[in-house]
Amino acid sequence: MTDRAGTPATEADLVDLDALHEAYYSLKPDVSVPEQRVVFGTSGHRGSSLSTSFNEDHIAATTQAIVEYRASQGITGPLFIGADTHALSRPALTTALGVLVGNDVRVLTDQYDDFVPTPALSLAIITYNNAGHDDEADGIVVTPSHNPPADGGFKYNPPHGGPADSDATSWIANRANELIADGLSDVKLAEPSAVETYDFRKAYVDDLANIIDFDVIKEAGLHIGADPLGGASVHYWQAIADTYGLDLTVVNPEVDPTWRFMTLDWDGKIRMDPSSANAMASVLEHRSEYDILTGNDADADRHGIVTPDGGLMNPNHYLAVAIEYLYANRPGWKDDAAIGKTLVSSSMIDRVAESLGRRLWEVPVGFKWFVPGLVDGSVGFGGEESAGASFLRFDGTAWTTDKDGILLCLLASEITAKTGKTPSQLYTELTERFGSPAYERVDAAASKEQKTKLGKLDGDAITATELAGEPIIAKLSSAPGNGAAVGGLKVVTENAWFAARPSGTEDVYKIYAESFKGAEHLKQVQAEAKQIVDAAIA
Template structure:
């Protein structure tokens, strides 16, 4: 824990935006260096121009690869493109437009030439593709999400509107690295600064106007509850202003500042500026003002994540809010199919399992990554899909798809709907859940592992776990494939009646992550964590 965690950034914490942008254009990656290659994680390619991980060459090559990929897939409709407020996002969008123009791709960008949240791009893709056009649209979002100000990010959403699957991202990354290694000779591109959109699309208007079909805004307006909405300097700032004005909400946009240095932010747990709306340190300013509002919420830079702050509890643990949201939605959305399942990731709280059982709904447990929820949200067989890292989306009132990417604006508005309709904050409702089901303790820690050990863990089979008990309880499941869709989890999950742990390799550091939860208490959780490390290390031969 950094000694200044939760305090406002100082001048020495801020980046030099001009130097950052200059590095984007001036530095050229060496793809023989693994740190400088194009690598698509669960949310696209990310990195900083300062360490030659996110530069003009990367974006030109990735965009050309996307052009080739969509052509091979027969995608001929418009490509929707949006960007967030990070300093590298506009230069990267400019580069992408230059490549897309040279390849003859029809590109629709924001009508206001402004910032576009990730869910608004997903919403636009889906709206186009269900409108009966003879072709299909896809999209690009230029964002590193909640990452620090020096980072850039670039992600591709195919016609289903959600995050691209690993088959697509793997092909795109490999092709991009080939193009860079070839000196970008096969990258088509108009002159620098000559990239322009083919057309404009009012992402904000279409998204905000459609919210009445997924959130009970009338109930929020009539209740008069006082709402604080903090965009954390991100792409949602102008969206919250329009939502407030369009629907007559008693809302204050807590901070309307946009600064690519994020000088107004409080430092996260490790002393870095990070727009993590689920972190009590990054959200310290809003938490401090929690008594000024009946409920307040935050979003990260591209608004695909949510944070909920209540006067009675401060910032809610994302797992706690997911459980409350699920119980509320499945009891109130009468237009949803009675067969619509509850989607959760393997490392989300088992409180969700208990809620699902109590309300008689199928639990659909999948590996980490929002992409797994996409098919179910598209066809309505999954009503709600949520991740432990404060990302979720759910269906419209009529049971049809809203977005297939995480929607932090939606989940923030839902918190206000819950208060307006029930008269209770989400944290008060969670306290009621703990009275019924118990009070779980959840934590994620890291353990050291070499690259070789991480590779073993990623492919480890549950049968390789020799232990029969965990923290004194019999083990009832050893999972290497998710129960919901039988997809490999890239690690293992071990379950007892009162606790569980999951171990997954980190994609960026020489550690593996241990997620663990106990319904007994903190001491039992510590026992689970300690035994988890021994169990995994034994399986890895450590």
């Protein structure tokens, strides 16, 4: 933690936009260098032009690979494409359009040349594919999400509308690297002029009436603040206010690809993370001015909820409140619609699910795991501890199959209007019923070899029988909900748990831990977790 965390950015913190754009076009990746290859993580390929990890060649090759992949899958419908407000998003969008047009793909961009949030693009795909066409649509989102201003990102969403699974992304990344190594000789390019347009904003905003109770929000007279944090939701929030007659203020409508108006995150970097109190410090200064105040990241797939009484809510806390509220106020959902959570989300959700008599569907990290359940209505809500979630429409059908930060922010207003209590107050009530958990994520050093071993670890290899004074009741290397490998380990006792996963970018592994027996017990859990994992990967 730097002592500058939460303080305003200075000129010295800002990225050089000219250098960023020049590097995008001039630097050419060498795919024999691991850091310069196309690599898809849980949210697409990310990198910076300055480090030769996100450049014109990467995007041209990745787009060509997506064209070839969709052809191999028989996907012949339109491809929706949108971009966020990062500086590298616009040149990457232009490159991608050139390749798509060069391959005769029917491509749809935003009607107003506006920024496109991830959930708006997911909704566009689902809407098209539910309309009875003879073909199927898919899409590309140009975004590195909440990453710093020097980064770019490129994400593929197949016809189900959510993040592509590892089979698709591995194929696309491998093919893209082949194309780069071969000098892009098989990449087809054309002037990106003949493209169709689509009104992402109107389609999204108008459809919100089928998933959020705006009447109850308006009748309650809530004064709402929404800060886009300089991201793609900026014009959506004003459209929502106008369409539904809400007392809603767009707190900061400024868009600046340097993000000079941000406060620094925990490590001194500019990062548009609405779940970080440091990144949200300037927003939090206004918390007493609104009944509900919210923030979104650059592509609006994450949410931050600020209440006048509780400040910025921990994402785990808000997920638990949202789940209890939704399953009591969505009678159109299936009676057996499960509650989806990631393996590293709070066990408060487990206790809420049990009290509701609902099945808990616990999956590995990554929103893609929720897609099948959201599509068929067997999962009513899917949420991640990193402030990403989505849920079903009033009638129990799919809304988005990618994370929707705008939706979860609006839900906070609906909850407050309907219950007369803020989500913070409702979470306090949950702790009075189920206990107050202490939760934290820490990092531990690990070599690349140790990280590889951890990623393939079998829970049965753990010999420990106790954790922080309690008997171990589960040692998981696959998720209980769908049996998929978790890429690490989760160990559970009656009142605590820890999960360990290797970092994809640093020589560390992440320890997520929680205890319902207080902060001191959590520290004991964390210490013993490190001992257990280190012994297993030694």
